[in-house]
Structure formats: structure tokens, C-alpha cells
Amino acid sequence: MVSGIYFCDIKGRPILSRRYRDDIPLSAIDRFAPxxxxLEEESSVIPPCLNHRGIQYLFIEHEDLYVVALSTSLATNAAQVFTFLHKLVEALGDYLKTVEEESVRDNFVIIYELLDEMMDYGIPQITETKMLKQYITQKSFKLIKAVKKVKATARPPTGLTNSVSWRADGITYKKNEAFLDIVESINMVMNQQGQVLRSEIIxxxxxxxxxSGMPDLKLGINDKGIFTRDPETGESQVTAGKKKSSAELEDLKFHxxxxxxxxxxxxxxxxxxxxxxxxLMSYRLTTPVKPLIWCDVNVQVHSKSRIEIHCRAKAQIKKKSVANNVEILIPVPDDADTPSFRYSHGSIKWVPEKNAILWKIRSFYGGKEYSMAAQMGLPSINGVEKPKFKRPVQVKFQIPYFTTSGIQVRYLKINEPKLQYKSYPWVRYITQNGDDYTIRLN
Structure with missing residues (x-):
């Protein structure tokens, strides 16, 4: 249970606050800045939870702000508090566009209304922005004029008083459809020899x-559910058809x-x-994954201060699959110039602002292999010394109708007991590169 929510500047000084309980002194937030x-003097890493004289300071940092929750109970659910703080910042972003010190000061009326509706007596209530916008109708920097007639005053939507607070009543569509996308992003770090140093699936x-209405959906993934537990070890497993592969499951989150x-x-x-x-759901798997798009980059030094870069790319996916919009960004030394290219497929251009060569392949079919070569001038080469590459090769791609983990949707059933309409469920699979799909050159 939270006693109060505070917005502080980058130095920890309070800007705006909302107290829900009287079990903390007014001066408690003044201790946050010291x-x-x-902590900044003692260590470069600041923990997100501090304890001082029986008061818990739980906070997140966003732009030039600290959003702080104060509590006096050691039994407070810290995960719930942090989730609420992130939801609060997300809701403010929908109202204010940018959440920073200046926007908080300029829009304190909206923020107070949101704090009153999103939390009651220190307990989180409504956090869905779509529901909040139905009755908190003020816009940033502008106030709506007061309505003269009592009949026209805004009232909370009926959805807030129901158990389903995230959905309003009376929603109607001419054609009832549900689209479901399973998107898996692959983060992978490899060395030049093709060895996978780290891989994960997000x-x-x-x-x-x-x-329309209040539909009830039932999603079945891989027959018996997406994740099962080994009865002997108790570890999580991913079930893909009849084949079971042990995988370490982390960060499973549901809406x-x-x-x-x-x-x-x-x-x-x-x-x-x-x-x-x-x-609806997010998950992370740290199971070993083979490279889907592999690149072998070789650098040769020639006389007269020139280097030659050879790159061989291969799509290590099924022949029926295709990787779309493949981009391979190959770093070159900072003073490289006068490039010339030879390539078998796609398009290549020099990107001087990134000191890199960008090789694009629109459609890369499974099992195919393409190559390219680039010659560039490099005045700084001394003799035959091989230049060092501090940056890795970055690869981007998108593979439709395919998931690396083997997760599949067996059924998506839609039932609306009152309206009994015909519905159309659509399912799509996408595997793509994550933020860190790289190949180290040294």
C-alpha cells in the first residue's frame, strides 16, 4: 500500500505530490534528494528502492524526472508499485505527449486528476488510458470550460464499475475480427568463426x-498450452507439437x-x-538458437593503401521460408574513401555518416548464399597492417510465417454470449532481428 506519489526533478527535489495516507510526515520526501x-558519491549504480527511518522510497527515472512512491510497510508489493509507476508515466505520455519537468509543471491539473483516478487510498485502480480518456477529457495546456447543466457533466463510464474495467460497454463493429500476431525478436552475438556467444528470443x-459487445476469447497454443513444467525437474519447457525441448523461460508477462x-x-x-x-503476453527464452542469417566477413590489405572487404551471406532457414528486407551493415575504418563494389544480389551503398557499407537484399530465400566485395582507399594503412574494427556487423531481417521457438496457435475461439455474431480470427507469425543481432569482427 502506497502512502504518496511524488514527482521530483533530476536532483530529487519535489515538484508535485499526491498524498493518499497520513502515515508519513510531510517532510519525508525532503530526504530523497540527500x-x-x-548514493551517487558512494556508487555509480543506484538501487530503485531506498529505506530511511522506516520509510521505503521506491522510484523510477524518466527523462529529467524521478517518480517516487513512499510506503511505510515492508510488506508492500514492490513489483506492483513499480508496474504502477510505469503505467502512470505511460498514461501521462498519452495526455502530455512528452513527460518531463516542464510538462509536469504546466499540466498539474491533469496530473492531479489522473493520480486521483488511478489510485485510491494507496491502492492502484484504473491504469488503462483508453478508459481514463472517457471521463478525464482535459487536454494538455488547455482546460475544458465548465458545463452549466448538471445533466451534461461527464460521468465515469460504466466499464469502471464492472469487473472488466479495461473495456467499455456498447462497442459495435459491422465486421467482427480479431488479429493475433506472434512476433519473436532474436538477439544474438556471434564471433567471426560463426560461434554463437549469446542468444535469446524475446x-x-x-x-x-x-x-462487438463483451467477447470472451480462448487461445490455445501448442495443444496443451504454451508452457509446461517437467514433473521431475520442475523446469519450464516449450512444447512444439510432439517434440519437447528444454528451455529457460524468463519474464513471462500477461495483460x-x-x-x-x-x-x-x-x-x-x-x-x-x-x-x-x-x-496480450510477452516472454523471453534463453535457449540456444542457430544463426538465421549468417555473414562471413573477411578483410584483405593490399598495397598502395587499399583494403578489400569480402562478405558472404547465407540464409540458414528452411528452403520454403524467405527473409524479407535483409540489411547487412558492415563497418569500415573511419578514413576510408573512394569505394567500388562487386555483388551478386541486392543493392549496396556506402554510408559515410555511419562509416559503413549497407548491403540490402529484399528477398533472401532459405538455403541461398550471396556474396559481395568492396575495395576502398585507406591512407592510414602502414604497409600491410590489418585495420582493427571496433564495431560489429549488424544484421536486420524479417521472416514471416515462422517462429524460432516453435510456438504455434492451435485455436483462437471467440464467443459473445449475448450477440452470438460470426467472427473472423486471423493469426500471423513473424520472426525478426532484435536490437542486438551482431557479428564481431575481432
Whole structure:
């Protein structure tokens, strides 16, 4: 249970606050700035939770702000508090566009309204922006004129008083559709010899709902559910058809609309979706993954201060699969100039502002292999000394109809008990590069 929420500047000084309980003194937040200063002197890493004289300071940093929650109870659910703080910043971003010290000072009326509606007596309440915008109708930097007639005053939507607070009543569509995307991003670090140093799969299940009424959806993944546990070891496993492969599952997160008890007991995901697009679930797997797009880069030094860069790229995916919009960014020394290229497929251009060569392949079919060579002048070469590359090769790609983990949707059932309409579920799979899909050259 939270006693108060505070917005502080980058030095920890309070800008705006909302107290929910009287169990902390008014001067408690004044200790936050000195505590931050002391920690910065002692260590470069500041923990997100501080304790001083029985008061817990839980905070997140955003732009030039600290958003701080104060509590006096050691039994406070820290994960819930941090989730609420991030949701609060997300909601403010939808209202203010940019959340920083100046925008907080200029829009204190909106912020106070949001703090009053999103939390009650220190307990989180409504955090969905779509629901909040139905009755907090003020715009940033502008105030709506007071309505004279009492009948016209804004009232909270009926959805807030229901158990399904993330969805409003009375939603209607001419054609009822639900689009489900399973997007897996691959982060991988490899060396020049092709050895995988680190790999992980970051998965998202994204739903775009265009359904009338109050539909109830049931999602079945890989028959018996997406994740099962080994009865002997208790470790998580990913089930792909009849084949089971042990994998370390981390950071499994669900949207609040998912019935967690149903998932825990039956491994089936059931939910009443919010209207529009939202992230139903996210997960991370640290299972070993082979390189989907592999690049072998070789640098040769020639006389007269010139280097030659050879790159051989191979799509190590099934022959029926195709990688779209492949981009291979190959770093070159900072003073390289006068490039000339030879290549078998795609297009190549020199990107001097990034000191790199960009090789684009629009469609890269599985099993195919392409090559390119680039010659560049390099005045700084001394003799035959090989230049050092501090930056890795970066690879981008997108593979439709394919998931690396083997996760598959077996069914997506839509039921609206009152309207009983015909619905159309659509499922799509995408595997793509993550933020860190690189090949080290040295």
C-alpha cells in the first residue's frame, strides 16, 4: 500500500505530490534528494528502492524526472508499485505527449486528476488510458470550460464499475475480427568463426481486437498450452507439437485481462480483450538458437593503401521460408574513401555518416548464399597492417510465417454470449532481428 506519489526533478527535489495516507510526515520526501546525493558519491549504480527511518522510497527515472512512491510497510508489493509507476508515466505520455519537468509543471491539473483516478487510498485502480480518456477529457495546456447543466457533466463510464474495467460497454463493429500476431525478436552475438556467444528470443503476442459487445476469447497454443513444467525437474519447457525441448523461460508477462488462475491450472489463455491493439503476453527464452542469417566477413590489405572487404551471406532457414528486407551493415575504418563494389544480389551503398557499407537484399530465400566485395582507399594503412574494427556487423531481417521457438496457435475461439455474431480470427507469425543481432569482427 502506497502512502504518496511524488514527482521530483533530476536532483530529487519535489515538484508535485499526491498524498493518499497520513502515515508519513510531510517532510519525508525532503530526504530523497540527500539520499540520492549520498548514493551517487558512494556508487555509480543506484538501487530503485531506498529505506530511511522506516520509510521505503521506491522510484523510477524518466527523462529529467524521478517518480517516487513512499510506503511505510515492508510488506508492500514492490513489483506492483513499480508496474504502477510505469503505467502512470505511460498514461501521462498519452495526455502530455512528452513527460518531463516542464510538462509536469504546466499540466498539474491533469496530473492531479489522473493520480486521483488511478489510485485510491494507496491502492492502484484504473491504469488503462483508453478508459481514463472517457471521463478525464482535459487536454494538455488547455482546460475544458465548465458545463452549466448538471445533466451534461461527464460521468465515469460504466466499464469502471464492472469487473472488466479495461473495456467499455456498447462497442459495435459491422465486421467482427480479431488479429493475433506472434512476433519473436532474436538477439544474438556471434564471433567471426560463426560461434554463437549469446542468444535469446524475446516474444510478444499482440492482439488487435475489432469485436462487438463483451467477447470472451480462448487461445490455445501448442495443444496443451504454451508452457509446461517437467514433473521431475520442475523446469519450464516449450512444447512444439510432439517434440519437447528444454528451455529457460524468463519474464513471462500477461495483460491484466488474462485469467491467471485458468492459465495456471489448465495452461489455456482466456480473456476479455480491450478494444483495439494491445500486448496480450510477452516472454523471453534463453535457449540456444542457430544463426538465421549468417555473414562471413573477411578483410584483405593490399598495397598502395587499399583494403578489400569480402562478405558472404547465407540464409540458414528452411528452403520454403524467405527473409524479407535483409540489411547487412558492415563497418569500415573511419578514413576510408573512394569505394567500388562487386555483388551478386541486392543493392549496396556506402554510408559515410555511419562509416559503413549497407548491403540490402529484399528477398533472401532459405538455403541461398550471396556474396559481395568492396575495395576502398585507406591512407592510414602502414604497409600491410590489418585495420582493427571496433564495431560489429549488424544484421536486420524479417521472416514471416515462422517462429524460432516453435510456438504455434492451435485455436483462437471467440464467443459473445449475448450477440452470438460470426467472427473472423486471423493469426500471423513473424520472426525478426532484435536490437542486438551482431557479428564481431575481432
Amino acid at each position: 539520499l540520492l546525493a549520498d 516474444g510478444q503476442v499482440i492482439v488487435r481486437s475489432r469485436l 491484466q485481462c488474462v485469467r491467471l488462475s485458468k492459465f495456471e491450472n489448465e495452461k489455456i489463455i482466456t480473456f476479455i480483450p480491450p478494444d483495439g491493439e494491445f500486448e
